Amino acid sequence: LREKDEAANKLFEEVDMDSQESKLAATLGLAVKNLDDLEGLVPVLEEMAVRHVDFGVTETMYATVGECLLKTLEVGLDKDWNDDVMKSWAWVYGVMSDVMVKAAYKKDSSLASDLKV
Secondary structure, X not given: OOOOOHHHHHHOOOOOHHHXXXXXXXXXXXXXXXXXXXXXXXXXXXXXXXXXXXXXXXXXXXXXXXXXXXXXXXXXXXXXXOHHHHHHHHHHHHHHHHHHHHXXXXXXXXXXXXXXX
């Protein structure tokens, strides 16, 4: 992400990246675990999205994060990466980002279709 988006890179200049990576992993885990309870998950994602605006996160960064996430998973999963896994993760992140963008920027969004998969 830091290499792909200069504006995002500036957001992380003074951030503990190990902590950030742990937070992202925890959030993704929470989302996957609660996909069958979107009623409980949506408020958590909405609150997080509003906080991200305060940190300087822009709407366009969500698509970039999604692309980077998919690439990271592809590299990390290596031989276990396939079209079904990619589509599943793109869907999970798409749900998350759609909720977060709508909450943060008070608009309808469909970033899932914007991910380059």
